[in-house]
Amino acid sequence: MTKQKQPTQLLLGPIPPALIGCGxxxxxxxxxLAWVGVVNxxxxxxxxxxxxxxHSHDLIRDTGEFTVNLPNRAQVDLADGCGNLSGRDLDKFEHFNLTAAKGSLERAPMIAECPIxxxxxxxxVLELGSHTLFIGRLVSSYVEEGVLTEKGKIDFERCDLLGFCAGSYLETKPLxxxxxxxxxxxG
Ligand SMILES: Cc1cc2nc3c(=O)[nH]c(=O)nc-3n(C[C@H](O)[C@H](O)[C@H](O)COP(=O)(O)O)c2cc1C
Structure with a gap:
């Protein structure tokens, strides 16, 4: 393998472009947000x-809550739209005809239409420079029934989750x- 040195860039991927609910x-x-990760x-x-x-920054900071919703490949328009429009200008739940689902948090809604x-x-909360890193404790996880196997395991083929890396949307295929x-x- 012959690698070519590139301009320094964040090439960690594919990662899921997550739809973060807040409010x-x-x-x-x-x-x-593409920059979402498991840290503990x-x-x-x-x-x-x-x-x-x-706009979401202060909502997350002030309420101390957020939800992480993973879109599937068919929801790529939604991921791009929510990442290019601001809640300052419109209600994204209304605009994209989405259902705000209530779980155990007080304020931050989940997106019913996302599989996970x-x-x-x-x-x-860490101020890192350009970004604030919010580290949240996971309090609950939900998975769409239609993507579960008979044994209750997640079937990632059926999930068909969207991926993202270095500015491009990708598909994620289970091996x-x-x-x-x-x-x-x-053995
Ligand atoms: C695929 C994708 C990934 C993004 N990742 C991030 C990210 O990790 N952090 C961030 O601050 N903004 C990210 N953005 C930009 C925000 O989603 C965008 O500025 C959004 O319009 C802000 O919405 P708000 O003003 O309603 O909070 C991303 C946008 C896209 C399309």
Whole structure:
């Protein structure tokens, strides 16, 4: 493999362009974030990097809540739209004809139409420079029944989750291999 040195750029991907739900007693909003990650397992924690000028930034900071909703490939317009329109100008739930679903959080809504949704309560806030990193403790996870197997496992083929890397939308295709399969095969 011969690699060519490139201008320094963040090439971590594919990652899911997550639809982040947030809101207060007056409004609900959605922001598309590619910079979302798993950062701890016990307790389970998710990070979300948000620029301070986003309308969602202060909603998340002030309420200490956000939801992470993963769109499927057919929802690419939704991911792009929520990432190019601002809640300052319109109600994205109304504009995209989405259903705000209530879980265990007080304010932040989930998006009923996304196959996977998670609720997080902010526990740490880090100002990193261009972005504020909100680190939230995962309080609940929901999966659309139609993407579950008979045994209750997530079928990622049916989920057909959207991916993203370096400015481009990607598809994510499962390989049908589970973690540890190499070791298990060797016995
Ligand atoms: C695919 C995609 C990924 C994005 N990722 C981020 C991100 O990680 N952090 C961020 O602050 N903005 C990100 N954005 C930009 C925001 O989604 C965009 O500025 C949005 O319109 C802000 O909405 P709001 O003003 O209603 O909060 C992304 C946009 C797109 C389309």
């Amino acid at each position: 207060n007693e007056k409004e609900s909003n959605i922001i598309t 397992s016990s307790p389970p924690m998710i990070s979300a990097a948000v620029r301070a000028n986003r 949704s998670m609720e997080c309560r902010v526990e740490h 049908g291999l589970s973690i540890g399969y190499t070791v298990k095969e060797r």
